[in-house]
Amino acid sequence: MRPSFEIGPVRVRAGRTQSVSLPITRLVTGADVDLPVRVVHGREDGPTVWIDAAIHGDEAVGVEVVRQVLAGLDAKTMRGTLIAVPIVNVLGFSNGDRYLPDRRDLNRSFPGAARGSLASQIAHLMMTEVVAKCEVGIDLHTGSDRRTNLPQIRADLEDPRTRELASAFAAPVMMHARLRDGSLRFAARERGATVLLYEAGEAWRMDPWAVDAGVLGVRRVLAALGMTDPVEEEPPAASAVSWRSGWVRARGTGMLHLEAQLGDRVTKGDRLGGLFDSFGKRVRLVRADRDGIVIGRTEAPLVNSGDAVIHLAEVEEPATPEGEHGVPHASDC
CATH class of the missing domain: 2.40.50.100 (RNA polymerase II/Efflux pump adaptor protein, barrel-sandwich hybrid domain)
Structure with missing residues (x-):
């Protein structure tokens, strides 16, 4: 039996799925605001992977992608561990706002600091409790400012391991994208993780085609990592590559x-x-x-x-x- 997986104050036993609430802050009303996390700790050994969504509070597509991916997993048969964070920017998502209450962009605040701004504290919590425990991450996004995006993977295609997983995701397009200082992808790469950034759909919309492509892509990556069985009998069409x-x-x-x-x-x-x-x-x-x-x-x-x-x-x-x-x-x- 694998050892239990520790996150925050919780130990998740092998072959179990468990939800965890990691404290962020307290509202003026006295209500606590927590980072919602679900851990699927497989019975057998394998990689530790995270998926996250709604780093920007107006990005709903990724939240649904995470929900559907989790619905299709069974910790008793999965190999490795998946950490799912469906809503990183909890305050922004609750208000339908891309940014935090202090107008900071959370995706420019990584790796953060325990005693910094609210954005910095959330980034630090995400890095220490989630990213630091993982080898691979999938960061789910949508278009911004009244823009919509074709399903696409943005990643460092010059890195062989990253390109292998980007190819496995099989979005219509995979793009070589520079790292931006302060982003989750940049901070996670600095810690040694392989990161894919998925872009699809429009902000504050639940575009079904963007959700479907994201769910299939994440499932393909988990299968490529050996965590689950393949999701398709035939290999998907290869992604177009853009530099x-x-x-x-x-x-x-x-x-x-x-x-x-x-x-x-x-x-x-x-x-x-x-x-x-x-x-x-x-x-x-x-x-x-x-x-x-x-x-x-x-x-x-x-x-x-x-x-x-x-x-x-x-x-x-x-x-x-x-x-x-x-x-x-x-x-x-």
């Missing part, structure tokens, strides 16, 4: 009507949509500035000159990540 991306920006101001949809492959110069005045007169076309696949788009009805409207990833599949690929535009959200 560079960029936003097409509006060259005028107007009501935006986009024709390009997520996943569309476009060629430089292709028409993506148009800008119209309030009477319906077209004032400007929106055209692709490169060949690529649409991995993100704004859902804002009104845009100003210079606003980002379509995110295009230049897609290629090099044999090895050797040589110069240029500076990628994708980064942690």
Whole structure:
């Protein structure tokens, strides 16, 4: 029998699933605010992995991904240990707000400090109680600021182990993304963990296609790590690989009507949509500035000159990540 798994004040026995509440702070009403965690401690040996969602409080897709993944796991048959944190930014999520009450971005506050700001304290708790115990992590996100994203993995594709797991996730696109200081992915990498960042859907929406792709992807990674049995009889389609991306920006101001949809492959110069005045007169076309696949788009009805409207990833599949690929535009959200 494996040893029990320790987290906070709790010891989870092998072959058991247990929920844990890790104290964060206390409200002015006297109510306690805790970080909700569920531990699935398999009966057999294997890796220790975490999945988290809602580091930004307006990101609901990942919360549902975590719920469905947990519903399909049995600690009696699983190998290794999974730590699930469905809502990291508890205060933001409760208010439908991307940020914490002090307006700090939690994903710019890692690794945090025990006596720092509220964001810093939550980051420190997440790092010490969750990340420090794990070898692999999957960080679930959605688009921000009225933007929606095609399901995609953002990761360090120059690292063989990370690329192997990104390939196993099998999102439509996997992107080489630079690490951003203060992000969970950056802090976890500094501690030696392999981290995948999943982006899909729109903030404060429960897009079913984004949830489905996320659930399947997480299950594939767990299977690739040997923690569960494969979820599919046939291997999934390989992800398109991107080393560079960029936003097409509006060259005028107007009501935006986009024709390009997520996943569309476009060629430089292709028409993506148009800008119209309030009477319906077209004032400007929106055209692709490169060949690529649409991995993100704004859902804002009104845009100003210079606003980002379509995110295009230049897609290629090099044999090895050797040589110069240029500076990628994708980064942690």
